[in-house]
Amino acid sequence: MQSSVEILLQDSRIWRGSDWQLTARPGLPSGFAELDAALPGKGWPGASVIELQHDTHGLGEIRLLWPALAALTANAGEVALIDPPWIPYAPAWAAAGVKLQHLLWLSSAGGDEGRLWAFEQCLRSGGCAAALLWLTQEPDSRSWRRLQLAAEAGDCIGWVMLLSAQVRQASPVALRLRLSQQSVPQLQVLKRRGPPLLQPVLLPQLDALAECLPSLRQPAPAGLRLHWCKER
Amino acid sequence: MLWLAIHLPQLALQALPLAESPQPLAVIDLLQGRRLLLAVNRPAQQAGLKPEMNLALALGICPALSWHLRQPETEVRVLQQTALWAMAFTPTVSIEAEQGLLLEIAGCLNYFGGLPSLLQQVEHGLLQLGFDACLAVAPTAAAAMLLAQSGHNGCWMTQAELLPVLDVLSVAHLPAAGTLQSWLQGLGVRTLGACRRLPRKGLARRIGPAFLLLLDQLYGEAPDPRAVVAPPLCFSQSLTLPYPVTQAEALLFAGRRLCEAAAGFLAGHGAGARLLRWSLMARDGAPQLLDVGLLAPSRSAEQFIALLREHLQHTSLQAPIEVLQLEICEHEPLAGEDLSLWQQGGASAKGAAALPQLLSRLQARLGESAVQRLNCADEHRPELAWRGTPVRSAGAGEGARAVRQLRPAWLLATPQLLSLVDGVPWYQGPLLLSASPERIESGWWDDLPVRRDYFLARSRADGSCYWVFQEHGSGLWYLHGVFA
Numbered sequence: 001m002q003s004s005v006e007i008l009l010q011d012s013r014i015w016r017g018s019d020w021q022l023t024a025r026p027g028l029p030s031g032f033a034e035l036d037a038a039l040p041g042k043g044w045p046g047a048s049v050i051e052l053q054h055d056t057h058g059l060g061e062i063r064l065l066w067p068a069l070a071a072l073t074a075n076a077g078e079v080a081l082i083d084p085p086w087i088p089y090a091p092a093w094a095a096a097g098v099k100l101q102h103l104l105w106l107s108s109a110g111g112d113e114g115r116l117w118a119f120e121q122c123l124r125s126g127g128c129a130a131a132l133l134w135l136t137q138e139p140d141s142r143s144w145r146r147l148q149l150a151a152e153a154g155d156c157i158g159w160v161m162l163l164s165a166q167v168r169q170a171s172p173v174a175l176r177l178r179l180s181q182q183s184v185p186q187l188q189v190l191k192r193r194g195p196p197l198l199q200p201v202l203l204p205q206l207d208a209l210a211e212c213l214p215s216l217r218q219p220a221p222a223g224l225r226l227h228w229c230k231e232r
Numbered sequence: 233m234l235w236l237a238i239h240l241p242q243l244a245l246q247a248l249p250l251a252e253s254p255q256p257l258a259v260i261d262l263l264q265g266r267r268l269l270l271a272v273n274r275p276a277q278q279a280g281l282k283p284e285m286n287l288a289l290a291l292g293i294c295p296a297l298s299w300h301l302r303q304p305e306t307e308v309r310v311l312q313q314t315a316l317w318a319m320a321f322t323p324t325v326s327i328e329a330e331q332g333l334l335l336e337i338a339g340c341l342n343y344f345g346g347l348p349s350l351l352q353q354v355e356h357g358l359l360q361l362g363f364d365a366c367l368a369v370a371p372t373a374a375a376a377m378l379l380a381q382s383g384h385n386g387c388w389m390t391q392a393e394l395l396p397v398l399d400v401l402s403v404a405h406l407p408a409a410g411t412l413q414s415w416l417q418g419l420g421v422r423t424l425g426a427c428r429r430l431p432r433k434g435l436a437r438r439i440g441p442a443f444l445l446l447l448d449q450l451y452g453e454a455p456d457p458r459a460v461v462a463p464p465l466c467f468s469q470s471l472t473l474p475y476p477v478t479q480a481e482a483l484l485f486a487g488r489r490l491c492e493a494a495a496g497f498l499a500g501h502g503a504g505a506r507l508l509r510w511s512l513m514a515r516d517g518a519p520q521l522l523d524v525g526l527l528a529p530s531r532s533a534e535q536f537i538a539l540l541r542e543h544l545q546h547t548s549l550q551a552p553i554e555v556l557q558l559e560i561c562e563h564e565p566l567a568g569e570d571l572s573l574w575q576q577g578g579a580s581a582k583g584a585a586a587l588p589q590l591l592s593r594l595q596a597r598l599g600e601s602a603v604q605r606l607n608c609a610d611e612h613r614p615e616l617a618w619r620g621t622p623v624r625s626a627g628a629g630e631g632a633r634a635v636r637q638l639r640p641a642w643l644l645a646t647p648q649l650l651s652l653v654d655g656v657p658w659y660q661g662p663l664l665l666s667a668s669p670e671r672i673e674s675g676w677w678d679d680l681p682v683r684r685d686y687f688l689a690r691s692r693a694d695g696s697c698y699w700v701f702q703e704h705g706s707g708l709w710y711l712h713g714v715f716a
Contacts, residue, residue: 056660058696062641062716078587086642086714090606090618091635105604105620106594118594127587154586181695208638208715209697212666213690 020194028157031067034201039175040193044068049123049147049158051171053190054179056163057085060206061179063096064187065159069130070097072157077129080104080122083115084134104128112137116147123150123158130157138162144171179206234338234389236354237376238318239366240311243331244302245271246363247310248474258299260287270302306472307331313469313493314361315461319500320531321354326458328377329407334458337369347387361489370394373456374449378405391452398450399425406446412439424450463500467560469493476515476552480544483512483556487540488533490558495533497560504529504566508536509559510543514551522547524596527623528588529566535589542596591623612674613682614643614712637670638688640699640713647710650700657700657709661693665700672701686712 008014020040027043029036036042044050054061069079074097081088083106094100109115112135122131139147139160151158164178176190185206189197204210240246244259256276258269267287279294291297307330315333318325321344324336337350344350351367358365368379369387375394379386382405388394401424403416421427427435427447436444448454471486487510498505506529510522524539594603604620611617617635650657657663669685683704690697699713 056691056694056696057642058691058698058714058716059694060697060716084642086644087618087620088606089614089640089643089713090608092639092641093606094608095635095639096641100606100608103606104591104623105606106598106602107604107620108602109598114598118598121590121593125586125590125593127590207697208640209666209688209690212688213664213697 017195023193028068028071030064031071032064032201032203032205034203035064035187038187038189038192038197038201044157045175045193046157047152047155048175049144049151049160049173051160051162051173051176052179053162053164053167053177055165055181059179059181060185060203060208061161063206063208064179064203065132066093066096066098068157069103070099072129073099073102075129076102078102078104078127080106080118080128080131082106082119082122082131082133083109084132112139116143119158119160120147120150122154123147123156124154126154126156128154128156130159132159132161134161136166138166138168138171141169141172144173148173181207184210233336233371233373234341235370235373235376236335236337236351237328237368237370237373237380238314238333238335238354238358239368239377239380240314240331240333240363241366242271242364243307243311245273247303247307248300256281256294256297258287258290258297259302260299261302269299309469310489312461313489314363315496316463316467316469316493316500317357317361317496318354319461319463319496320357321350323460323500324458325461327461328373328458329381332377332380334373334377336373347389351387357492361492372450372452373458374446375452378407378450381405381407395451399423399428403427412443415439463497467494467497467563468557470511470513470555470557472555473553476554478549478552480541480547480549483544483553484537484541486556487558488537490556491533491536491540494536494558494560495531498531498563498566501563502565503563504531505536505560506562506564507560508539509561510540511555511557511559512549512553513555513557515554517551519557520547520550520553525592525600526588527592527595528585529564530589531566532589535592539592539596542593546597595623612672613680614639614672614686616675616680618643638715640697641716642714644712644714647701647712650709650711652709657689659689659691659698659700659711661691663689663698663700664692665689669702673704688715 021042023041025041025046027039027041027045029043030039052061073079079102081104088105090100093103106118109118115133115135116139119131119133122128147158174193178188178190180186180188184202184204186200186202188200245257253273254275256279257273258276258281259271260267261270269281269283269285269287269290271283272281276294276297281290281294281297287299311327315325315327318333318335322335322337322340326334328334341347341350344353347369354367366380366383366385368376368384370376370379371391371394375398378401379397382401384397388397402422403413403424406413416427421430432444445454449456469490471490473486477483494505506526508524510524512520512522522543524543591603600622603623605623607619607621609617609619650659652658653662666688669687671685673683675681684701686699686701688697689700697715698711699715700709700711702709
């Protein structure tokens with residue numbers, strides 16, 4: 001015999017706060033269980049623009065995306081890299097499982113204006129599964145909205161990579177993340193569709209050199225010899 | 233058989249690309265020494281001008297009127313271009329009289345999703361081309377054309393529906409000479425139905441069998457063969473601009489007409505274009521050539537226009553342009569889109585077509601070398617272990633064997649020299665180095681010999697990870713990669 005509350009709860013018109021991860025469309029698994037648990041839809045939300053801030057280059061911001069990009073390209077989805085800061089080093093991307101025949105590298109897009117244009121074309125066309133954009137300045141809120149609409153039109157995931165120092169104001173996108181390094185790399189969910197997340201998500205896997213060069217702010221495990229370059 | 237007749241009443245005016253002008257504008261014709269208005273644009277209509285008005289009277293009503301003499305060759309050429317455009321809908325297109333096209337559409341109704349949808353697409357296309365048109369659909373070609381010419385927009389699908397309309401149609405609309413009409417009206421015969429009720433033999437004796445044949449063809453009682461427009465083997469069409477153009481935007485408007493014609497031409501051939509060659513011709517000097525390449529064969533006028541726009545944005549016009557020409561140099565067979573049995577099937581096909589279109593657009597704006605695929609190469613030297621190849625070339629993305637060592641996501645195009653502070657390499661702070669370097673020593677046989685010790689490095693300032701090397705011999709330290 002069900003209580004009246006249980007009967008009431010089965011009504012589909014009732015939305016419960018604890019169901020915030022049940023989105024209409026499941027997200028793309030990020031490859032990190034801790035992160036999936038913090039994202040609505042249990043993964044990267046599809047057909048949307050995501051703001052990913054990182055404090056500096058080399059914190060694992062690409063390692064964070066590699067599992068998702070590998071999954072997309074394995075499914076014959078195109079991934080476009082729009083004016084990354086340096087050359088995407090093919091052997092590393094291939095070793096991470098990204099299918100190079102589905103990876104597009106756009107260099108010299110000609111200033112932020114050209115980059116935004118190229119990014120929007122990739123998002124909107126429907127020919128790309130994902131696009132990554134690097135900018136020297138954060139876009140204004142009108143551009144953000146344009147990009148979001150383009151991503152919805154083309155059913156494409158767009159990651160906008162920004163250095164934290166470039167960000168002056170909060171963008172209107174639905175998912176904003178910030179990658180920083182304390183003792184381990186950690187991802188702060190600045191904004192998501194769901195209850196705010198106060199604790200950062202710790203992602204020690206993002207540290208490429210964790211095995212050979214332990215992070216600075218934790219004591220080195222015994223038996224591991226730290227090597228300083230020879231004084232000369 | 234089902235015929236769609238397209239009548240372009242304003243062709244004399246709209247064949248000139250300046251019909252959109254906000255100034256009152258008229259095209260005049262010389263008839264027995266009198267200068268009569270043949271067609272007027274909308275501002276002129278609002279000023280009270282009508283076709284068949286005397287030019288002197290028209291200038292009296294509207295002194296600001298600018299007028300052009302009719303250009304019959306231009307009209308014929310534009311009508312031919314429009315016929316090519318119409319081949320996008322059906323292979324059976326014929327040019328009728330001076331201002332009309334006839335399309336046989338019974339076979340293509342299903343493909344375009346039924347008659348209303350087809351008509352909508354035809355109307356939209358004509359609007360894009362800048363034409364006012366009158367469309368009529370009827371089971372006989374002559375009837376469809378006559379109805380369109382007499383301003384009857386509509387569809388009469390069967391003989392039974394057609395009969396009552398034809399019977400009450402005035403003989404004044406017949407294309408025959410004026411004397412015949414006045415003769416008929418003198419008899420008190422005002423409609424086609426009344427004509428048909430006259431005794432055939434007597435009618436044939438008095439006005440000749442040609443009229444009877446026309447009447448029979450209208451009612452579908454005599455065969456009515458039509459000469460079908462044969463698409464030329466190679467597309468080359470030009471458009472003379474009404475005035476020298478210095479702005480790219482104005483070229484786009486004229487270019488659209490050529491693009492639509494080219495798309496129809498390609499559809500008529502079942503082909504797709506690989507290379508469009510635009511020639512921008514000034515009064516003197518060599519024509520400015522604009523080659524627009526396509527990654528995958530296409531016959532979409534929208535795509536042609538979008539690519540032309542991208543190219544024009546990066547082209548400065550050397551001189552005012554007077555003639556715009558489009559040539560299709562390379563085309564190859566391109567099958568039409570099959571209709572899916574289940575209507576949803578279109579999405580994936582659209583996705584497959586979207587990528588070549590996207591790449592063409594990106595290359596048009598950013599340059600061909602800016603859009604690349606990445607490859608691995610069998611090579612120890614890091615700067616040679618990858619290759620970027622333009623998207624167009626085949627075989628991209630073929631992988632070499634994977635390396636087992638850790639490699640950074642980013643590689644600097646040229647290694648960046650690091651300074652030493654207290655004997656420690658410094659990049660935005662002192663670097664902490666891994667214990668055992670990886671030695672890469674290769675290329676002694678060519679011009680780029682490399683002898684380096686590669687270290688994994690971590691910045692003591694912010695914990696970020698780098699790939700640095702020390703060069704043998706010089707002992708200098710360089711930054712070569714970033715573990716992002």
